Amino acid sequence: MINSIRQDFRPQLQRLSNYLDLSGEPAAAAFFRQIQSKLEQTQSEEELLNVFMIMSTSAFQGFHLDPFAVQVADQLLAKAQHYAVTLSADASSGH
Numbered sequence: 001m002i003n004s005i006r007q008d009f010r011p012q013l014q015r016l017s018n019y020l021d022l023s024g025e026p027a028a029a030a031f032f033r034q035i036q037s038k039l040e041q042t043q044s045e046e047e048l049l050n051v052f053m054i055m056s057t058s059a060f061q062g063f064h065l066d067p068f069a070v071q072v073a074d075q076l077l078a079k080a081q082h083y084a085v086t087l088s089a090d091a092s093s094g095h
Contacts, residue, residue: 001045001087002042002043002044002045002048005039005048005083006039006040006042008079009036009039009076009079009080010036010039012072012075012076012079013032013033013035013036013039013076014036015072016029016032016069016072016073016076017029017032017033017036019068019069019072020032020065020069023066023069025063025064025065025069027061027063028058028061028063028065028069031058031061031063032058032073035051035054035055038050038051038054039051045087048083048087049084049087049088052080052081052083052084055076055077055080056077056080058073058077
């Protein structure tokens, strides 16, 4: 499941990071590249949930994102929330 989640996030994270670089937001680009790097290194569901927690702090980083970047970041956060709920449900049901 972790591999499929990585594959699901990879294109949007890359696109967002590249876009932020081109739009003059290198700090935001670096933040999302760090998220992608951590995501690629995850080996467990617990580590994956930790990456999602870090991603959720993006709104508090002080980035000045344009509407397109906000939309992509929001999509990533919604996807992370969906997976977090799914993983938590699986864990509580003993899977």
